[in-house]
Amino acid sequence: MTPLEHLTRNDRLGKFFIDGQWVAPHGTGKAVIVNPATEQAVCEVPLGNSRDVEAAVQAARKAFDGWSRSKPAHRAALLDRLQALLEVRCELFAQCLTLEMGAAIGYARTAQVPLAIAHVKTARDVLTAFPFIEQRGHTAVSREAIGVCALIVPWNWPLYQITAKVAPALAAGCTVVLKPSELSPLDALLFAEAIEDAGFPAGVFNLVQGDGAGVGAVLAAHPDVDMISITGSTRAGIAVAQAAAPTVKRVAQELGGKSPNLILPDADMERAVSLGIAAAFRNLGQSCSAPTRMIVPRARLAEIEEIARQAARQIVVGDPLSEETTHGAIANRAQFDRIQTMIGVGIAEGAQLLVGGQGRPSGLTAGLYVQPTVFSGVHTQMGIAQEEIFGPVLCILPYDTVEEAITIANDTVYGLGAHVQGSNMQAVKDAASRIHAGQVHLNYPAWDPHAPFGGFKQSGNGREYGLEGMLEYLEVKSMLGYF
Secondary structure, three states: OOOOHHHHOOOOOOOEOOOEEEEEEEEOOOEEEEEOOOOEEEEEEEEOHHHHHHHHHHHHHHHHHHHOOOOOOHHHHHHHHHHHHHHOOOHHHHHHHHHOOOOOHHHHHHHHHHHHHHHHHHHHHHHHHHOOEEEOOOOOEEEEOEEEEEEOOOOOOHHHHHHHHHHHHHHHHHHEEEEEEOOHHHHHHHHHHHHHOOOOOOOOEOOOOOOOOHHHHHHHOOOOOEEEEEOOOOHHHHHHHHHHHHOOOOOOOOOOOOOOOOOOOOOHHHHHHHHHHHHHHHHHHHHOOOOEEEEEEHHHHHHHHHHHHHHHHHOOOOOHHHHHHHOOOOHHHHHHHHHHHHHHHHOOOOOOOEOOOOOOOOOOOOOOOOOEEEOOOOOOOOOOHHOOOOEEEEEEEEOOOOHHHHHHOOOOOOEEEEEEOOOHHHHHHHHHHHHHOOEEOOOOOOOOOOOOOOOOHHHOOOOOOHHHHHHHOOOEEEOOOOO
């Protein structure tokens, strides 16, 4: 059964999940969901309005007292049930992600879905070991759920970002209102169904579909929302913070990035460059932390260019449902057009096009398919080295000294992720310590769901994942004379 057949059969497609019930929306707007692989419309989903937001917020407010006072063991047991349901339904979620955002089915199965499920397990593990009250002399320091949380997630990692926010918020004892992207909303319906089947109390989790103006801005400004967490563009993060300011609610932002991959002179170039291409083009470059600036020693530039050229040519772009495809379609038309424009900017700026370019890959005449593109001879003042492209476009920037390389790495308004490659681990660690970013990967380590993730500078504030991810949803209270 396809995701659309499943949602239609269960009467979920045109409804929101509020106060434990599937309800018809008050909003009359519609969003057309397009399969990016075919550019054909597959369904419509409703867009909510302020009345839908009000109903969801009040349901969350009503449920908060009981949920926040529930035993951590009870919340952990429900997260266990949720994790089990997501695991049973992983193929349904994978098919959904392929349909709504063009992810290659193999990548959806091996990354998008299992990494999302890992956030639920991590939140549960953090919860079971967390000391909600600590003694400091005669004072108790208590950490308590902040309240009703509005969670706004993007279209590029839909399920992954849902679980990265919802799981720690629920673990902390908060109640939530989730607003998924109107461009990839179907997996949120499947997630709400899993929440319902897991047995979470009514009002603890609420889902309202909508766009930024009709739902996102209303949530940000709502006086009964205690916290808002958004993953999206820096522009969207600024708008949410401005709307939230009059009510002085907590705002957590995970925003844009232009992440460097600093390759030191002693690195194994074959490994460093080929894995750097893979990391930059993961999810077709539609990741805010994608390391799309490869900073390399000038003395080895020709060798690095050839490795990059060959690695990019190994990528198989095509039908997301094909097992042979490694990279599917770009998630939506606006992003496809943006990538094409920025490739044109790179060419106009005089960067050397090693592989790829504008237009679809050879043999593909329809669908939002992009050629994996690598530019060399890029300098840090170029637009393609400064602007977030959010697609499979890599810039190779040469350096003469490591000091210069560090300067290039930090020459950005962003500071989300970074990578450093090298054989001398002390040199790698020294370079990592000097890069202004919230998360630095040394020599392509395994992903760690407990490693806090978030940005410096215009990449946002606050942290997600692991212990720090749950701390975002807690307030600190000190009670003197408690002991």
